[in-house]
Amino acid sequence: MRKIFSHTEGMITDPMHYCPGCTHGIIHRLVGETLIELGIRERAVGISPVGCSVFTYKYFRCDMFQASHGRAPAVATGAKRCRPELVVFCYQGDGDLAAIGTSEIIHAANRGEKITCIFVNNAIYGMTGGQMAPTTIPGQRTSTTPGGRNVAEDGFPLKMSEILSQLQTPGYIARVSMHSPAEIIKAKQIVRKAFEYQVSNTCFSFVEFLSTCPTNWGMSPVDSLNWMKTNMLPYYPLGEHKIPEKHEGGSR
Amino acid sequence: MRKIFSHTEGMITDPMHYCPGCTHGIIHRLVGETLIELGIRERAVGISPVGCSVFTYKYFRCDMFQASHGRAPAVATGAKRCRPELVVFCYQGDGDLAAIGTSEIIHAANRGEKITCIFVNNAIYGMTGGQMAPTTIPGQRTSTTPGGRNVAEDGFPLKMSEILSQLQTPGYIARVSMHSPAEIIKAKQIVRKAFEYQVSNTCFSFVEFLSTCPTNWGMSPVDSLNWMKTNMLPYYPLGEHKIPEKHEGGSR
Amino acid sequence: MKTTDVLFAGFGGHGMLMAGKLLAMAMIKQGRQVSWLPAYGAEMRGGTANVTVCISDGDVMSPYIERPNSLVVMNTPSLHKFGPKVKTGGLVLVNSTLVRESFERDDCHVLYLPAGDIAMGLGNVKATNLVLLGAFIGLSKIVTKEDMIEVIQESFTSKSKFIPLNVSAFAAGYEEGTKLRLENDVELELEDEERDSTYAYSNG
Amino acid sequence: MKTTDVLFAGFGGHGMLMAGKLLAMAMIKQGRQVSWLPAYGAEMRGGTANVTVCISDGDVMSPYIERPNSLVVMNTPSLHKFGPKVKTGGLVLVNSTLVRESFERDDCHVLYLPAGDIAMGLGNVKATNLVLLGAFIGLSKIVTKEDMIEVIQESFTSKSKFIPLNVSAFAAGYEEGTKLRLENDVELELEDEERDSTYAYSNG
Amino acid sequence: MPLIKVVNDKCKGCELCINACPQKIIRLSDKINTQGFRYAQVVDKPRCIGCKLCALSCPDLAIEVFAEGCRYEFYPY
Amino acid sequence: MPLIKVVNDKCKGCELCINACPQKIIRLSDKINTQGFRYAQVVDKPRCIGCKLCALSCPDLAIEVFAEGCRYEFYPY
Amino acid sequence: MAKILMKGNEAIGEAAIKAGCLHFFGYPITPQNELPEYLSKRLPQVGGKYIQTESEVATSNMIFGAAGVGVRVMTSSSSPGISLMSEGLSYLAGAELPAVIVNMMRAGPGLAGILPAQSDYAHATRGTAHGDFELIVLAPSSVQEAVDLTILSFELAEKYRNPVMLLGDGMIGQMMEPVEFPDVEVGPPMKAADWALTGCKGREPRLVSSLFLDPVELNEKNHERFARYKVIKDNEARHELYNCDEPYDVLITAFGVMSRVCKSAIQELKGQGINVGMFRPITVKPFPSEQCSAAIFKSKRVLDVEMNMGQMLVDIQLAANGKREVDFMGKCGGLTPSIEDVIESVHSTLAKIKGGVA
Amino acid sequence: MAKILMKGNEAIGEAAIKAGCLHFFGYPITPQNELPEYLSKRLPQVGGKYIQTESEVATSNMIFGAAGVGVRVMTSSSSPGISLMSEGLSYLAGAELPAVIVNMMRAGPGLAGILPAQSDYAHATRGTAHGDFELIVLAPSSVQEAVDLTILSFELAEKYRNPVMLLGDGMIGQMMEPVEFPDVEVGPPMKAADWALTGCKGREPRLVSSLFLDPVELNEKNHERFARYKVIKDNEARHELYNCDEPYDVLITAFGVMSRVCKSAIQELKGQGINVGMFRPITVKPFPSEQCSAAIFKSKRVLDVEMNMGQMLVDIQLAANGKREVDFMGKCGGLTPSIEDVIESVHSTLAKIKGGVA
Numbered sequence A, B: 001m002r003k004i005f006s007h008t009e010g011m012i013t014d015p016m017h018y019c020p021g022c023t024h025g026i027i028h029r030l031v032g033e034t035l036i037e038l039g040i041r042e043r044a045v046g047i048s049p050v051g052c053s054v055f056t057y058k059y060f061r062c063d064m065f066q067a068s069h070g071r072a073p074a075v076a077t078g079a080k081r082c083r084p085e086l087v088v089f090c091y092q093g094d095g096d097l098a099a100i101g102t103s104e105i106i107h108a109a110n111r112g113e114k115i116t117c118i119f120v121n122n123a124i125y126g127m128t129g130g131q132m133a134p135t136t137i138p139g140q141r142t143s144t145t146p147g148g149r150n151v152a153e154d155g156f157p158l159k160m161s162e163i164l165s166q167l168q169t170p171g172y173i174a175r176v177s178m179h180s181p182a183e184i185i186k187a188k189q190i191v192r193k194a195f196e197y198q199v200s201n202t203c204f205s206f207v208e209f210l211s212t213c214p215t216n217w218g219m220s221p222v223d224s225l226n227w228m229k230t231n232m233l234p235y236y237p238l239g240e241h242k243i244p245e246k247h248e249g250g251s252r
Numbered sequence C, D: 001m002k003t004t005d006v007l008f009a010g011f012g013g014h015g016m017l018m019a020g021k022l023l024a025m026a027m028i029k030q031g032r033q034v035s036w037l038p039a040y041g042a043e044m045r046g047g048t049a050n051v052t053v054c055i056s057d058g059d060v061m062s063p064y065i066e067r068p069n070s071l072v073v074m075n076t077p078s079l080h081k082f083g084p085k086v087k088t089g090g091l092v093l094v095n096s097t098l099v100r101e102s103f104e105r106d107d108c109h110v111l112y113l114p115a116g117d118i119a120m121g122l123g124n125v126k127a128t129n130l131v132l133l134g135a136f137i138g139l140s141k142i143v144t145k146e147d148m149i150e151v152i153q154e155s156f157t158s159k160s161k162f163i164p165l166n167v168s169a170f171a172a173g174y175e176e177g178t179k180l181r182l183e184n185d186v187e188l189e190l191e192d193e194e195r196d197s198t199y200a201y202s203n204g
Numbered sequence E, F: 001m002p003l004i005k006v007v008n009d010k011c012k013g014c015e016l017c018i019n020a021c022p023q024k025i026i027r028l029s030d031k032i033n034t035q036g037f038r039y040a041q042v043v044d045k046p047r048c049i050g051c052k053l054c055a056l057s058c059p060d061l062a063i064e065v066f067a068e069g070c071r072y073e074f075y076p077y
Numbered sequence G, H: 001m002a003k004i005l006m007k008g009n010e011a012i013g014e015a016a017i018k019a020g021c022l023h024f025f026g027y028p029i030t031p032q033n034e035l036p037e038y039l040s041k042r043l044p045q046v047g048g049k050y051i052q053t054e055s056e057v058a059t060s061n062m063i064f065g066a067a068g069v070g071v072r073v074m075t076s077s078s079s080p081g082i083s084l085m086s087e088g089l090s091y092l093a094g095a096e097l098p099a100v101i102v103n104m105m106r107a108g109p110g111l112a113g114i115l116p117a118q119s120d121y122a123h124a125t126r127g128t129a130h131g132d133f134e135l136i137v138l139a140p141s142s143v144q145e146a147v148d149l150t151i152l153s154f155e156l157a158e159k160y161r162n163p164v165m166l167l168g169d170g171m172i173g174q175m176m177e178p179v180e181f182p183d184v185e186v187g188p189p190m191k192a193a194d195w196a197l198t199g200c201k202g203r204e205p206r207l208v209s210s211l212f213l214d215p216v217e218l219n220e221k222n223h224e225r226f227a228r229y230k231v232i233k234d235n236e237a238r239h240e241l242y243n244c245d246e247p248y249d250v251l252i253t254a255f256g257v258m259s260r261v262c263k264s265a266i267q268e269l270k271g272q273g274i275n276v277g278m279f280r281p282i283t284v285k286p287f288p289s290e291q292c293s294a295a296i297f298k299s300k301r302v303l304d305v306e307m308n309m310g311q312m313l314v315d316i317q318l319a320a321n322g323k324r325e326v327d328f329m330g331k332c333g334g335l336t337p338s339i340e341d342v343i344e345s346v347h348s349t350l351a352k353i354k355g356g357v358a
C-alpha cells in the first residue's frame, strides 16, 4: 500500500501539548508541510511567541527562536535583515499579535520585511485562561468579560488582515479558517503562497487563521468549529485581502 | 474699531518656542479657539507628547499632562475613564503617534475612547533633529536617510487616518492640511466637529494635520508650504475619512 | 500549638484542589487557621495539580511543605512524586481505582480505597475527589461528618444540582475511611508542637 | 604640564561651536591634547550654545570647566552668564557689535572687538565667529596664523566656497587681536602646572 | 482499498476526524490510550474512500492514509 | 477701513502672512524685534480688506484684525 | 466581618475596593490573572471600572492618566509585564503621582517560567528604571497581610505622592487563607488634591509633568524627592522580628512567604535546642536598615534566604556593615527553599561560626 | 592611523564598525542621535545595514533576533529608551545572547531633561529588569576609551554570551576628542557559534530561548550564569587608580567623565599640599570590589562623587565594608559637580576626618 498522507518531515512526531481538538495543531501541520514542499526547512528560522503556541519550537524541525510577548515580528526583522538568506517566519496568537504586538506587526509589514507571519486568531487569550482579546467577538463571554464583550466599552474586534491590507507597502495578506476540511485545503495553498512570496524575495506575507479554543470557549471541539463558523466568519471575512501584484506604486 | 480677529482666550499670550513658520503654532490656535467656542476650556485636560510639541502644556489655558513618548492616548484613556465629565485631548507628532505610539492610538480608537486626538504629521522627527519618521515621503532626505527614504528598505509612509478609519468601532477621522488659508479654515471646522463628537459622547475623534518643519526640511517656511502641497498631499489625501453616522453596526 | 499538613495530589481536572478547599473551609469554621497552597504544572492542560492544606491552632507558619503529614493521592504519577516525601508516621491515602500498584513504605500508614469505583457506583467518576476527602476525614476525624456536609452544601449553592452527588460521595468515603481507621488502627490528629510566637510588628 | 581652557559662548547658529572646533583641530596638529565639550539649551532652537575647549600638553583632565581661563563671547546673555566665571587673570573677549555694554572685572583682561561689524564689512555677518577666533589667536598666539589658516582650509573642503570668507574673517580678527595684545599688554599662554600622572589601568 | 491508520497514542479523542469524514465511519474507541484519551478508530473499513479529510482535520497529526494503485487526487495534497 | 496689527515681539518673520495676504501688502521690516527677528508690517494700509487670511496663517498668533461697522463674514471665523 | 477563605489575588482585588479604588487597568499574565478577573466582575457591581489594556506599556500610562486626574487606581502584573512598565514607573515617580502596582513575581529572566519567585526584588527596590527615584515597596507574607498592605499602599502612595508597589512572591497570589476586610462596601476616594487635573474651573490651570528642562530646578526636584524618601524611611519602614527575644547565634533574613518557611524551620530547630532569630522587612523599600542592623548585631552570623540568586543580600550586607558575615541560601527559577533546606543551611552557618570561618 | 577629532557618539559608531558590527538598529533620542545618524551614512559604505526601528521595545527585540542568528549587533539609546528595553534585556540575558547596548545617559526620572547625567547606574548594574541576571557594563571616561571599550564590548559579549552595556554619561557622546582606531576597514564578524540560528542544514535544529518551564533546569541555568558572572568578575573587572601612589587621607570614587573632573580637582588640591587618591571603576558591572576595597583601606575616609543621587554609593559602601565612612557629593538633573565643588567636598571630608565625625 502506498502512503498518501502521512506525518510531515517538517515536524517532529511526538505528541503536542495542545488541548484536544485545538486547531493550533492543524496550522502547525500546514506550515510544517510547506517547509518541506518548498525545500526550505534547512534554511528556515521560526519564531515562537508567548501564548499557547509558545512551544512551537518543540514541534518544527528547523531552527527556532522563542520570542518575548508580541515582538516576534521584531525578532524576525533582526534575524532576516542580518541573514537575508534565511526563510524567517513568526507564529503568533491574537493576544500576542493584535494586542501587545500591534506596533511590531504593523511596522514590520510596513517596512516590507521579507518574512512570513502565521497569525492564529482564536478570539481569546488561550494560555492565560481565556481573557478577552482584541479579537473577541461582541457578546462573547470571557473570563474578563463576564457579561460578554460590550462594544460600548471594549470596542469592536480588531481585524488585523484588513488593517495590514491598508498599508501601501506591497504585501500578501490573507485570511483562512480551520472550520472545515475544505477551508483547510484552501488554507494550505495560501500558506504555500505566503512562503513563496518570501522565498522569491517579493514581499512581506501574512496569513490569519481563524482557529478554535475549545477549552476557553467552553465547548467541544466540534461545537467550536460550528461556533467559529457562525460567529467569527461574519466578522472576519476569508480570502486574499491583499496581493503584491495589485500594488500600484506611489499612488494611493 | 471692532476687533474681528484676536488672540484666543484658550491660549496664553506669551511667545511660543516653535521655529519661525512652523505650522504647529496654527494648529495650537485652532485647538485653543475650539476650547473657547465650545465652552469647554474649564473642563478640558490636554496631553502634551514628546516631540516639538512637548511644551504644548505651556500654551493651552487648561489643565495639562505631559505624557511619555507615544503614550498620550493611554494617558487620555486613564484620565477619561476615571473622570468622564472631562474633555480630554491629545496633541501628538508623527514620530510619537505613528512610530512608538502605534499601538496606543489604534487601541484607544478601537476601544472607542471618547477622546480627541490632534495628530501633527510633519513627515519627520522634528525635535530630535530631523530623522526619518514612518510618515516620511519616499525619496525625502532626512538625517537618517541621507539618500532619501528608500521604499525598498524602509517601506512606504504610514497613513494613520486610513488605518484608523479601517476600524469597525465608530469614530470620527479626518485629515486636514496647513498649506493655505483656505485649508486652515476647513481645518478649523473639522477640529470643532472632532471636539463636538467627544462632548456629545458620540465617539473617538481624530484629526490628522499635514504640517511643516522648515528647520529640518531645510527650507523657508513658505517653501515648506509648497513642498508640503506638492509632496505630501498626493500621499495623504485630505478630507473626512470616517464619520460615526456612517457606521453600520455589526456588519463589515 | 497543634498543626498538620495534608497534600491532595492529582492531575488538573481531578478536583483535588476543590477537595483541599472544602477541608480548609471546614477548618476555618472550627476556628482553626489554614493555608491552601496549590501548585500546577506549566500553563498547559493535563499537568499535575496539587494543593497543600496546612492546619494549625495558631498562625500557619510555612504554607509551603515539602514533607507533609498526610497525602491523599489520585493517580500513579502523583503517588510516585509525593509518596516518598510523606513524613514518617504519616498517612498515604491512595485511590486504588487509578493506582494499580502497591506503594512500599513501612514507616507510614499506606491505605488504599477504590474511590473511583465508588464514585462511579454513585453515578459520576468526577466525584472521586469527594470520596477521597470523605475517607480522609473518616480516617482523621479532624472534623465531624455533619460539619463537613454543611460546608459542602454551602460551597455548592451556586451549582446546587451537584450537592446530592457530592454529599453522597463524601458520605460513602467517610464510611470507608472510618472502616479503614478501625481496621488499620490509625490514630491521626493535629500534631502537638511547642511553639513560641514572638510575632511583633514595629511601627504597626 | 601646560594647560588652558577657552569657553566660546553664544546662541545656536552663532557658530561658536565651530570656532571652538577649529581651535581644537589646530591644537591637535601641534600634538597637544584637547577636549571640546558643547552645552546647549533644551531640544529647541535659539537657546544658548557654547563650547569649552581644554588644551593640554598631557592628558586633558576635566573637559567640564566652570571657571575657564578665557572666554570668547558673542552676545550679552552669554556674557552675563559666563563673564563672572572667568578665572582671575584670564581673558574675556567680547563681540562689541552685539554687546552694547561694558563688563566690569578688573581682575581679568576684558577686551572688546566689533567682530560683527568687521564680518559685515567682509560681506557676511555669519563670519563673526571666525573674526573672534582670529582675535583670540592673535591675542594668545597659541598657534601661528599660518597653521590656523591651514586648518580652516582643510575643514571647509566640502564647502570650499566659504573658505575665502572664513580665511579673511580669521585674518582680520587675527590682526585686531595682535593689536589688542600689544595695546593691552596681554600675556596669555598655556598655564604651567605641576601635575603628577599616576594613570594606571589594571587588567588592561 | 484505501485505509487510514490512527496513531493511537497521539490521538486526543477530539472527534474532529469524525466530524470531517464524509463516510461517517470513524468513532471513538471505548478504550483509552496512554495519554488517557478515548481514541479514534474506523468502524467500517471497507467504506473508506481515502479522501484524507480526516487526516487533514486532525490537529494532532495522528492519522495516516494509505491507498493502492493509481488515484485521481481531488485537491493538491 | 479694516486694519491689522502685528504684535511685533511675537512675530518671527516667517513670512507666512505675506504669503497669505491676497492684497500683498505685508512686508518684513528692516528692524529686528526683541526676539531678533525682522517682523511683519503692512506697507499699504488702505488696501487691507480685512480678510483675516494673514492672521489665520500666522503660527505665532501675532496678528490681530480690526474692522469698522457691519461686515459680511466670508467664512465661519 | 467574618473571615473568609480567599485566594491572595482575589483578596488583593477586594482590598483595593475597600481602599476606595474603583479603577483597575491591566493586561493578562500568569500568575496574577485571578486579580483582574475578580475585579472585572466586582468593580461594575460597586460602580467602578475594569479596563483591559492592550499591553503593560499602555497600562502604566493609563494609570498615569488616572492618578493624574486624582483617583485611586491600581494595576497588577507579573515580572515580564512589570519590566515593560519600567519607563512608566519612572514617569509616575517623576510626576509624583500616587498609584498602586502589584507584582506577583514569577521566575526570570526572560520568559523563564510561571512558578513563584522573588527575583524582582532588585528591579523593585533599586534601578527600577532610568533616573533618580524610588518606589515604595511592600512585601506581604500572608493573604491577610496582602489585604492590609494593599490598603496601606493607597494611603502611602497618596500621602507621599509616590507610586507604591505591592511585591508578592507568586505563591501569595495563588494561596488561599482566611481573611478579614474592613467593614465598608467601598473605601474613601482620593482626597481632593491641589495638583489633580479636574478641569480648571475657578482656578488656574494645572500641570502634571515629569519634564524639568532647567537642570537647577530638576536637581532641586530630585533632592526634594529624596528628602521625602528619608521621611518615608524614618516613618514608614516596617519589619517583623520573629523569635528574637531569646539569644541567638544565627539571624535569618527573609521576606515575603519565604519568611514563613523560615519560621517553620526555626520551630523545628527549637526542637533541636537551637534558637534562631529572624528579621523580615515588610517595607522592602525603604528597607528598615537600622532595625535590621540591630537584629544582626545581636547575632554571630547572618543567613539570608531568598527565592532568587541573592537580591536582598545587598541590603542585608549594608545593614551588617562589615560587622557580621552574611551567608546566603537561595533557589530560583520556580523552586522554593524548603523547611529542610533552611535547617540545613542554618547548620552550616552554625558550623562556620564554630569553625571561625569568614 | 592618525588621531582625528571626533564626537564621542560618532566615534562609538566607527568603533562598532572596527569591531565588525555591520548591523545597527535604533530609535532616535537625544543625546545620542549622532550615533545612528553617523551609522546611517557609514554602514552602507561598508556593506552593513542601518535600520531605524519603530520603538525601543522593538529595537531590543530586533537585536535579540540579530544576535540570535550569530552576527555582531549594536543599538544605542538614552535613559527613557533604555528603560523601555528592560524586558528585552532580560530576554537577551535569559537566552544568553551577545549584543551591545549603548546608553548615553540623560537626566531622569520620567522625561526630565536632555542634559548629561549618570542616573542610570542603578538600572544598568542592579535590577535592570525582572529575573536573576546581570549585564556587563563598561563606563568610559574619554572618547578614546569609549572607542576601546566599544570594541571590548563586542568581545566580552561574545566570550561570555551576555549582553554588554556601554554606559556613557551624556557628555561623552557630545564631546569631541582626538581618537585613534584600529587599522582595519571593518573588524571581524562573530565567530561561528554552535548556538546561532543559521538554518539547520547538515545538523540538528537549534533553539534560542529564555523559557525553561522545569524549575530545576531554570534554577541550574541561573546558577550556571551566576558562576559565569563570577568568572567575569575575576577576569574582566577593570579599574583605574589615580594618584594613589603617595599616601592619601581621602579617596575619591567616581566613574565616567565625572572622574576627570575629580582628577582636575586632585591636581588643584595637590597645589594646596593635599594628596587625594581616586578609584574609578571602568567595568561598573562587574564592579571591581576587591580592588576598590584595597584603595579604600589605604584612606581614612572616602568621598564618592556622582552625577546622580548616589547610585554607585552602594558598591562603594559594600567595598568599604563598614571599615571606612563614605561621604557623598552629587548633583543631578543635568548639573555636573564642578572642580570647585569637588575641592570643597574634599575639604569637608577632611574636616570630618579631623573632627572624628562618623
Ligand SMILES: Cc1ncc(C[n+]2csc(CCOP(=O)(O)OP(=O)(O)O)c2C)c(N)n1
Pocket (backbone or CB within 6 Å): A050, A051, A052, A053, A069, A092, A093, A094, A095, A096, A097, A120, A122, A124, A125, A126, A127, A128, A133, G027, G028, G029, G030, G056, G080, G081, G084
Ligand atoms: C509581557 C508579557 N505580558 C503578558 C504575558 C502573559 N501571557 C502569556 S500568553 C498570553 C496571551 C496568549 O494569548 P494569544 O496570543 O491569543 O495566544 P493563544 O494562547 O490564544 O494561542 C499572555 C498575555 C507574558 N508572558 N508577557
Ligand SMILES: Cc1ncc(C[n+]2csc(CCOP(=O)(O)OP(=O)(O)O)c2C)c(N)n1
Pocket (backbone or CB within 6 Å): B050, B051, B052, B053, B069, B092, B093, B094, B095, B096, B097, B120, B122, B124, B125, B126, B127, B128, B133, H027, H028, H029, H030, H056, H080, H081, H084
Ligand atoms: C522613549 C523615548 N524615545 C525617544 C525619545 C526621543 N524623542 C524625543 S521627541 C521624539 C520624536 C519627535 O518627533 P515627532 O513626534 O514627529 O514630533 P515633532 O517634533 O516632529 O513635532 C523622539 C524620538 C524620547 N524622549 N523618549
Ligand code: SF4
Pocket (backbone or CB within 6 Å): A017, A018, A019, A021, A022, A023, A024, A052, A122, A126, A127, A212, A213, A214, A215, A216
Ligand atoms: S487553551 Fe485554547 S488555544 Fe490553548 S491549547 Fe487549549 S484549546 Fe488551544
Ligand code: SF4
Pocket (backbone or CB within 6 Å): B017, B018, B019, B021, B022, B023, B024, B052, B122, B126, B127, B212, B213, B214, B215, B216
Ligand atoms: S523643528 Fe520642525 S517641527 Fe519642531 S518647531 Fe522647528 S520647524 Fe517646527
Ligand code: SF4
Pocket (backbone or CB within 6 Å): E004, E020, E021, E022, E023, E024, E025, E026, E042, E047, E048, E049, E050, E051, E052, E053, E054, E055, E065
Ligand atoms: S479517508 Fe475519508 S473516508 Fe476514509 S476515514 Fe478518512 S475521512 Fe473517512
Ligand code: SF4
Pocket (backbone or CB within 6 Å): A021, E006, E010, E011, E012, E013, E014, E015, E016, E017, E018, E039, E040, E057, E058, E059, E060, E061, E062, E063
Ligand atoms: S482528529 Fe485526530 S486527535 Fe482528534 S479524534 Fe481524530 S485522530 Fe484523534
Ligand code: SF4
Pocket (backbone or CB within 6 Å): F004, F020, F021, F022, F023, F024, F025, F026, F042, F047, F048, F049, F050, F051, F052, F053, F054, F055, F065
Ligand atoms: S487682513 Fe487680508 S488684506 Fe488685510 S493684511 Fe491681512 S491678509 Fe492682507
Ligand code: SF4
Pocket (backbone or CB within 6 Å): B021, F006, F010, F011, F012, F013, F014, F015, F016, F017, F018, F039, F040, F057, F058, F059, F060, F061, F062, F063
Ligand atoms: S505670520 Fe506671524 S510670525 Fe510670521 S511673519 Fe507674519 S506676523 Fe510674523
Ligand SMILES: [Mg+2]
Pocket (backbone or CB within 6 Å): A051, A093, A094, A095, A120, A121, A122, A123, A124, A125, A126, A133
Ligand atoms: Mg488567542
Ligand SMILES: [Mg+2]
Pocket (backbone or CB within 6 Å): B051, B093, B094, B095, B120, B121, B122, B123, B124, B125, B126, B133
Ligand atoms: Mg514629526
